[in-house]
Amino acid sequence: MGKEGKAGQSWGSTGPGVLLRLIRTADRWTKSELVRESGLARTTLIERLDHLQSAGYVSSNKQPSKTGGRPAETYSFNHLAGYLLVADIGGSHVRVGVTDLAGTLLATSENDLDPDDSPQTVLSGVITDLQGLCHQEELDTSRIRAIGVGVPNSVQQGPLTHPEIPGWENRSVSDAFAQVFPQIPVLVDKDANIMARGEQRQSPEKYQNMIVLKVGMGVGCGIVIDGRILQGAAGEAGSIGHIPRGGTVQCSCGQWGCLEAVASGRSIAKALMDSGQVVHSSRDIVNLVRKRDGQAVELVRQAGRELGEMLGILAAVMNPSIIIVGGNLAESPEPLLAGIRESVYGNFLPSLTSGLEIRPSVVGSAAGLTGAAELALEALLEPARVDDSIANGRAWH
Ligand SMILES: [Zn+2]
Secondary structure (H helix, E strand, C coil): CCHHHCCCCCCHHHCHHHHHHHHCCCCCEEHHHHHHHHCCCHHHHHHHHHHHHHCCCEEEEEECCCCCCCCEEEEEECCCCCEEEEEEECCCEEEEEEECCCCCEEEEEEEECCCCCCHHHHHHHHHHHHHHHHHHCCCCHHHEEEEEEEECCCCCCCCCCCCCCCCCCHHHHHHHHHHHCCCCCEEEEEHHHHHHHHHHHHCCCCCCCEEEEEECCCEEEEEEECCEECCCCCCCCCCCCCCECCCCCECCCCCECEHHHHCCHHHHHHHHHHCCCCCCCHHHHHHHHHCCCHHHHHHHHHHHHHHHHHHHHHHHHHCCCEEEEECHHHHCCHHHHHHHHHHHHHHCCHHHHCCCEEEECCCHHHHHHHHHHHHHHHHHCCHHHHHHHHHCCCCCC
16 A cells, blocks of 8 residues: 555545546546546556555456457446445335445335334334345345435324434434444435435436425425535425415324325325225325226325425426426326426416426336435445545455
């Protein structure tokens, strides 16, 4: 290791971590391409590459030369240097998965959960599911590099509640994982935000300003402004479910007239149950919509209109180019989208909405898991963290 790589020394803004970030933007690079794109002197570049290779972050390959000459050596991010565990915990079910370090899903499983369970019970179930997946995939658990978790952001009457309520705040979630997977970084964000990351991953250039609406039993949204997820002062940006809209319906949070009280899986399920249908989850509602149950279709469409009013206001504030509609209730998206489009395009100025695309998620139910992987990777490969791990000899092996 070079002198400047010793613990306590800083590479500043030209360290191996910054070079790694560049390397991750393409499949493979030659040294000449890296010199050109990084602006580093060739000798400096070679030294940085050596650090990244010996730490396991980068692998090299010999590509046959097209002209029949010496094979060209190329460098790539070593996405096979370990695994990520990911979890997407919703209002009525949970998905878990294992990914490689490119965020590609290698295995997944999902389970319904009981909304009346405590966060501790839900989390221990999630951890058991992940352990089961590790066992099934015969994963070397010493190569798990990070864990990304999305937690529900909707207030419910039951104990499966808001991240602010004891049990769902970041610290409790990471502590629960740390007991079973010690020494592994755990990154936690709200479910709508990880879904937004998963959608953004599809085309980061295109999705610089977008809203990702998640409609399941609850309602929330992830907001991307200038390419970054908006967190807000207390991490509450996008918590639109409990904005009072007027009206006489009491919400599960205790307030009257919240958006979620009139436009969510929970409100639709209640209306259907009141008329004698048996509905426990957003998936039950989607099944009725697929069977073209008239009442279910109209309730979902009306929820879409209410949500569209809120989305139009948000669009007026932040001027996104796209609104993506995801979550379990969007698995049969037509009536929901029709209601949303009716409100947004019908009630807001064309100058605001004419270039605004509103469409269902293309990533679908995997958006939460791939977003959780993005969240974990972003933290794991943050340049200062990479530099620090190289300087302190905590390499990937
Ligand atoms: Zn409320």
